[in-house]
Amino acid sequence: MASSTHVTFPNKFLPYLLLAPQLAITIVFFYWPASQAIRQSVLREDPFGLSTQFVGLGNFKRILSDPNYLNSLQVTVVFSIATAVIAMGFALLFAVMADKVVRGKGIYRTLMIWPYAVAPAIAGMLWLFLFNPSMGTFAYMIRSAGYNWDPLLNSNQAMLLVVAAAAWKQISYNFLFFVAGLQSIPKSLIEAAAIDGAGETKRFWTIIFPLLAPTTFFLLVVNTVYAFFDTFGIIHAVTGGGPGKATETLVYKVYNDGFVNLILGDSAAQSVILMVIVIGLTAIQFRYVERKVHYG
Amino acid sequence: MASVELTNVRKVYAGAVEAVKGVDIAIKDGALCVLVGPSGCGKSTLLRMIAGLESITDGTVKIDNKVVNDLGPAERDIAMVFQNYALYPHMKVYDNMAYGLRNRGMPKDQIDKRVREAAATLELTHLLERRPRELSGGQRQRVAMGRAIVRNPKVFLFDEPLSNLDAKLRGQMRVEIKNLQRQLGVTSVYVTHDQLEAMTLADILVVMNAGAVEQIGAPLDIYEKPASTFVASFIGAPPMNLIPITADESGLILKDGTRIGAQGITVSDKDAIIGFRPEDLEVATGTESHIGGLLLDLKVLGVEPVGAESYVYGIIGGERVVVRVAGRSVSQPDDHLRVIIPKEKLHLFGGNGKRI
Numbered sequence: 001m002a003s004s005t006h007v008t009f010p011n012k013f014l015p016y017l018l019l020a021p022q023l024a025i026t027i028v029f030f031y032w033p034a035s036q037a038i039r040q041s042v043l044r045e046d047p048f049g050l051s052t053q054f055v056g057l058g059n060f061k062r063i064l065s066d067p068n069y070l071n072s073l074q075v076t077v078v079f080s081i082a083t084a085v086i087a088m089g090f091a092l093l094f095a096v097m098a099d100k101v102v103r104g105k106g107i108y109r110t111l112m113i114w115p116y117a118v119a120p121a122i123a124g125m126l127w128l129f130l131f132n133p134s135m136g137t138f139a140y141m142i143r144s145a146g147y148n149w150d151p152l153l154n155s156n157q158a159m160l161l162v163v164a165a166a167a168w169k170q171i172s173y174n175f176l177f178f179v180a181g182l183q184s185i186p187k188s189l190i191e192a193a194a195i196d197g198a199g200e201t202k203r204f205w206t207i208i209f210p211l212l213a214p215t216t217f218f219l220l221v222v223n224t225v226y227a228f229f230d231t232f233g234i235i236h237a238v239t240g241g242g243p244g245k246a247t248e249t250l251v252y253k254v255y256n257d258g259f260v261n262l263i264l265g266d267s268a269a270q271s272v273i274l275m276v277i278v279i280g281l282t283a284i285q286f287r288y289v290e291r292k293v294h295y296g
Numbered sequence: 297m298a299s300v301e302l303t304n305v306r307k308v309y310a311g312a313v314e315a316v317k318g319v320d321i322a323i324k325d326g327a328l329c330v331l332v333g334p335s336g337c338g339k340s341t342l343l344r345m346i347a348g349l350e351s352i353t354d355g356t357v358k359i360d361n362k363v364v365n366d367l368g369p370a371e372r373d374i375a376m377v378f379q380n381y382a383l384y385p386h387m388k389v390y391d392n393m394a395y396g397l398r399n400r401g402m403p404k405d406q407i408d409k410r411v412r413e414a415a416a417t418l419e420l421t422h423l424l425e426r427r428p429r430e431l432s433g434g435q436r437q438r439v440a441m442g443r444a445i446v447r448n449p450k451v452f453l454f455d456e457p458l459s460n461l462d463a464k465l466r467g468q469m470r471v472e473i474k475n476l477q478r479q480l481g482v483t484s485v486y487v488t489h490d491q492l493e494a495m496t497l498a499d500i501l502v503v504m505n506a507g508a509v510e511q512i513g514a515p516l517d518i519y520e521k522p523a524s525t526f527v528a529s530f531i532g533a534p535p536m537n538l539i540p541i542t543a544d545e546s547g548l549i550l551k552d553g554t555r556i557g558a559q560g561i562t563v564s565d566k567d568a569i570i571g572f573r574p575e576d577l578e579v580a581t582g583t584e585s586h587i588g589g590l591l592l593d594l595k596v597l598g599v600e601p602v603g604a605e606s607y608v609y610g611i612i613g614g615e616r617v618v619v620r621v622a623g624r625s626v627s628q629p630d631d632h633l634r635v636i637i638p639k640e641k642l643h644l645f646g647g648n649g650k651r652i
Contacts, residue, residue: 188382191349196396196443197370206395210386 034275040268059269068245069253069270076249079163080227087167088219091174092212096204098175099182109179116172120230124237127165151239155246158239162247165238166231173226174219181215182208221285228277250274298360298450298483299325300346305355307341307507315341317507318355323500326481328474332494333504334530340455342504343487347453348372360450370399375444376453379460381436383428389415389439390424393446414446417476434465441473445480452477452484458493470496491531495519503527525649528571534607536571536643537617543568548590550613560588560639567647574607574620576641580634588639594619596631 044055063069098108115123130138133150142149151157185208193203232251235241241248241256248256250270258267300323307316316338323329331339344350346357348369356363364372375396384392390411397407415421418438428436437457444452457473458466474497477484488494494501495515503510503518503526511523515531522528528536541548541556543563548556548570570590580591592612600607606625609618610633619635627633644652 186380186382188378188380189384191347191369192376192378192382192443193384193395194349195347195369195374195376196447197399198395202399207384213386 037268037271037275040264041272043268044265055265059265060273063266063269063273071245072248072250072253075159075245075247076228076251079159079166079231079247079249080224082159082163083166083170083227083231084220084223086163087170087223088174088216090167091171091219092178092216094171095175095178095182096208098179112175113172115169116176118169120169120233121237123169124165124234127161127168127234128238131161151243153243155243158243158247162231162235162238165234166227169234170223170226174223177215177219178212181212185211217288218285221281225278225281228274299323299358300329300451300483300485301356301358301361302342302346303356303358305342305345305357306353307338307345307350308353315507316345319504319509321502321509321512323483323485326483327499328477328484328486328497329500329502330486330488330494330498331502331504332488332491332530333510335489336506337504338507339487339489339504343453343455343485346451346485347374347376373450374453375447375449375451376455377437377440377444377457379456381428381440381457381460383436383439383443385428387427388424389420389426389428389431389442392428392439393443396443396447410446410448411442414442417445418442433461434469437461437469441476445476445482450483452482454484454486454488456488457486459488459490466493473497491533495531503530505530521651522571522643523651525569525571525645528643528645532573534574534618534620536573537612537615537619538569538571538645539613539615539617540567540569541613542566552614554593554613557591558589559591561590561642563644563652565646565652568652569645569647569649570637571643571645572637572641574618576637577619578636578638580636590637590642592635592637594633594635596627596629596633598629599625599627601625 041059042054042056043052044059045052094112098105098112101108118126128136130136131142131149131151133139133143133152139149148154149157151161189207189211190203193207198206228249229251231249232255235247235249235252236255239247241252251274254267254270254274257263257270300321302319302321305316305319306314308314319338319342321329331342333339341350345352346359348364348367348371352365356365358364359372359374384395387395393411393414394407397410402410411424412421415424418441420435420438420442423431423435423439428439431439437460440457454473458469461469470493473486486497488497498515500512501515501518502512505526511518511527518527519531522531522536525538529538540551541563542551543549543566546555548558548561548563550556577594594608594610594612594617597609597611597616600609601624605623606621607618608621608625608627609616611617612635646652
């Protein structure tokens with residue numbers, strides 16, 4: 001009786017009408033720009049925008065041999081790994097701690113989730129104000145501790161600052177998932193391990209951490225995507241990609257080349273590469289994460 | 297192997313909820329003690345206190361004549377089988393069983409020997425390389441047992457280990473657990489809400505109600521001489537029939553005002569409860585010579601034939617009762633039967649529910 005579960009619309013055009021708004025949004029804001037980017041990536045424009053010329057994969061060849069692009073790729077990899085590791089490490093630590101709290105569990109959890117509600121640009125400004133060498137409160141404290149703090153000149157410090165700001169914002173999200181993951185581990189498993197003579201640390205590494213693996217893997221993908229694409233606002237606000245090009249990630253370079261330097265062909269080619277990366281990450285996620293892991 | 301002794305053990309939760317109220321139980325070395333009672337009676341809490349998973353508010357728990365109140369679960373040398381088995385889902389059966397031994401730093405070859413021995417005892421050898429999710433409910437149950445016996449602990453603790461199995465498997469595993477426990481001779485504490493499981497497994501049965509012990513004894517002693525109406529109605533299926541009565545100088549009166557023909561039975565309390573097992577009722581033929589007993593009128597409500605026996609449901613003095621009859625009953629609804637409860641089969645309880 002497969003037909004009985006099948007809803008049929010009496011009107012042939014109604015379903016398309018109902019889908020139309022969503023389709024329109026997807027087409028206008030996704031497919032159209034994406035196709036424009038692909039088209040743009042194989043064209044070259046003269047500096048005044050008067051003539052365009054088809055160059056095939058020329059733009060790709062050029063950016064892939066451009067040391068600036070390779071630098072940006074390296075920056076992105078360092079930035080993403082650092083952000084993901086820090087954000088997930090702290091989130092896991094906090095989740096384990098919050099799980100142990102008996103009184104006021106809800107308060108801790110609520111407070112932990114707040115940073116997630118802060119917009120990236122505002123989070124960036126917040127960190128900028130706190131650590132700005134000329135007026136930042138923390139910058140003042142660090143300097144009075146005898147450390148030469150100047151993220152406007154020191155590229156490592158600039159990287160540290162954007163990683164901290166980006167990770168700080170993402171901790172909340174990771175925390176939520178880790179808390180849920182911890183809650184889904186039956187308490188009796190921990191008790192059984194305690195009876196089996198495993199101390200707290202051993203229990204964590206041999207029982208809890210392996211059981212959190214699906215959550216951790218999911219978050220790894222999500223955090224990578226976040227660090228790649230969603231941190232534009234933070235970088236833009238905190239360092240603007242500088243000093244030099246020390247914090248210029250791939251996404252930031254797309255913006256810089258396309259909208260600041262107006263090299264549309266290069267910028268488009270870069271965004272096509274980014275598109276391929278997203279598709280790859282999404283495929284990994286669907287392939288491994290969406291596959292439900294059954295325990296029991 | 298060890299004795300287990302609980303002395304005035306209490307558990308009070310924050311908010312002054314007294315979950316366990318002064319329990320005393322002494323379990324001899326090698327005995328299987330079953331804690332039985334309705335849900336929320338504190339039996340699981342008590343078990344978890346013995347295990348060290350729950351703190352002890354008051355009183356002492358001794359294992360092998362040593363007070364273990366302040367020892368962690370690992371130091372008490374106990375093994376526990378959980379209701380949901382609590383197998384480590386990411387480990388193979390072998391590793392599940394070896395985990396506790398590894399944590400105790402046992403040499404590898406010895407672990408291997410122990411695990412294989414335990415697996416052979418429980419017929420798990422062919423499953424050692426599987427993961428828990430690839431096993432059936434009964435097999436998981438066995439692995440949980442294996443994880444307990446491989447450690448060779450002083451005490452086994454079972455927390456409703458069979459309640460997730462279907463009825464047939466439950467009966468089978470019950471026998472296996474009993475045999476295994478006999479064979480290994482390890483002192484065990486077993487928690488269940490199933491009175492049949494309790495009756496068949498226990499060397500010593502502890503009936504609990506609302507955080508307190510109602511009665512402790514051998515299962516059949518408890519069946520034959522329940523200490524209270526609670527025990528009487530909890531142990532035995534169908535449960536004991538209980539009928540409240542009042543007594544005056546001239547005899548016994550049912551709640552609906554009917555006088556009972558009583559021979560050789562006197563009740564000193566004004567309010568009392570008479571009890572009888574469903575199988576202990578006899579239909580009066582008018583010819584029997586009375587040695588003593590109660591003569592009652594039973595109105596039949598319905599009959600349930602279940603094969604070897606039939607259950608006759610009826611009303612005596614306004615109270616619903618059930619009677620077990622061998623073979624098939626010829627009674628019809630609305631029949632009135634004259635029934636006798638023989639004196640030696642009659643249980644008498646005072647108004648407070650305690651046995652007189």
